[in-house]
Amino acid sequence: MCGSPAERKGARGCASAAGRPAPVASGAAAGARIEWNRRTLAALTVAALAVPVGGCYAPEMVLLKSGLDSLRTQVDTLTVRDSIAYAVLGQIRSEIVSQRDLLLSTRASSGSSTSDLYGQMGRLESKLDEVMGRVQQAAQRPAPSAQPAGPDANQLYEEAAQDLTQGRYSMALRGFRDFVQRFPTSDLADNAQYGVGECFFAQSMFDSAATEYGLVEGTYPAGDRVPAALYKLALSREKLKQTAEAKKTLNDLIKRYPLSGEAQLARDRLGASRKR
16 A cells, blocks of 8 residues: 555545535635635645655546546536636636546656646636636626616506596697507506597597597407497597598497497487487
């Protein structure tokens, strides 16, 4: 058996440290794990190089190879979101592969291989320090500030409706259109589209009003605002002197929604027009 009992005990301690399970962490914890790996690697190197060359060098080099393989596994599984740090990890993997190949080909009496090993250990340690710095920097990066939440659907609709009733037509129009764009599948979407038509009708912009009322039925055919939209569409056409189209719309309303309040208004309007 090669080496003194103390030397063998030290080597076994290094092997135990190298094989110790080390879960991969992120942020500052990942930086601490890299620092532990770096120190373990340095300890393995010192332990291997401290053994006399006379026939006992190869087993210790195998031990160092085992430690490097363990370090390689941990570095390979370390997740670094920063793209630059990820590229550095790729370089580290290449370095460790080179270390492994060198150790496999090293002879116990090879002084030149020892010198090469020192150089490669230094480069690997430098790369590990670089990765650790980037991981710690990412961990300290402040989280993006939360954006203030916009008004919910009910609040937006209520504000637009209040603007309409108080005669702030431009604000109401903007609010209703914003609602339709942001909440197209809401139960209030047909009401908001109807509100757009109301904004134009209140300002005697009957052509635009007719277009917007028509969109209520075209976009939300199952909406409960369709009867009201048809009735106001008929009124808009009357204002535009489109009498035939207005009567057709009123009759269509009565036929399709005979029990609605708007259907009764349509009957009254058609009856009044016959008496004139």
